Amino acid sequence: MKLPYVSIIIPVYNAEKTIGLSLDSLRNQTYPYLELIFINDASQDESLKMLKDFRASFDGNKEVIIVLANHDVNRGVACARNTGLDLATGKYIYYVDADDQLDHHAIELLVTKAEKEDFDILGFNWYLKFSNNERKMIQATFQDNQDAIRLMLNGNLRWNLWIFFAKRKLYEDHNIRFIPGKNMGEDLMVSVKLFHYAKKVGQISDAFYHYGQSNQESLTKVYAEKHIQEVSGNLEEVENFLKANNNMVDLENLLAFLKLNIKLPMLISSQKKQYIRWLNLFPEVNKYAMENKAQSLRIRFLQFMATKKQFWFVKLHYYVIIRVVYGIIYH
Helix, strand or coil, X not given: CCCCCEEEEEEECCCCCCHHHHHHHHHCCCCCCEEEEEEECCCCCCHHHHHHHHHHCCCCXXXXXXXXXXXXXXXXXXXXXXXHHHHCCCCEEEECCCCCEECCCHHHHHHHHHHHHCCCEEEEEEEEXXXXXXXXXXXXXXXXXXHHHHHHHHCCCCCCHHHEEEEHHHHHHCCCCCCCCCCCCHHHHHHHHHHHHCCCEEEEEEEEEEEECCCHHHHCCCCCHHHHHHHHHHHHHHHHHHHHHCCCCCHHXXXXXXXXXXXXXXXXXXXXXXXXXXXXCCHHHHHHCXXXXXXXXXXXXHHHHHHCCCHHHHHHHHHHHHHHHHHHHCC
């Protein structure tokens, strides 16, 4: 039986310092039938040269297909991924970021499992990688596609596309694409749509993906106004899509929990102005701060204290969790 091709989409922008390890992890995949689609999003460093050298290293390899697309101007990750999807021909779609790594046997195990049981989407676990060590992160278990969506909305299941292996047919049959220019929250929007249309979904307990965090500061996100507009655009698309296509009885509550989860990074900060932004972004959901029982009591209480403007507690939480726990224990 002829094994299917897997299209791996890798957006690249000024990644010369990190992409080497990522390229090595792709070069050493044990699965032979790969279509590696690199989108150079107008890089101004040596990224393009490194990609060309990588492609040249596969000369004579009749199994691995290397596609190198170039954007004349920087369009952002959403457009880069759309370019990759338009070029993809494989049976399955997967994504790798240019600063992360994938275990060498990952694609082989995913294809074997997906082909054997005809999964539309297959999820798995991952590693949070620091400078000197890493922490295995376990995904919540879902029973079906609706359960997965529910877990994403209440914050128990990460929606990053690099922890989901999906059939390209889902994208093409339902015209699923990223919103150009909306480069934050784009994984959420696409993941929700993919799971909505999937017939059969499953999980593997293995952890394959190594998500890089160079230091404790990279665990925090300082939302600029541009970022807020981008994530709000993707969130609006999710909300409209689910209201039009999903009949979950508690959808309103779940959407409120999602909004709280989306803006949570503003509280993982030492800056008071971020706390004020948290209060003013989706203010209608602040009253749900203690309601989402799927979240830890620590996070619920953090949000509750923020609603009461007890910012001393929010700052203390930041220093204990980010500076001590992640900065020292996991560094």
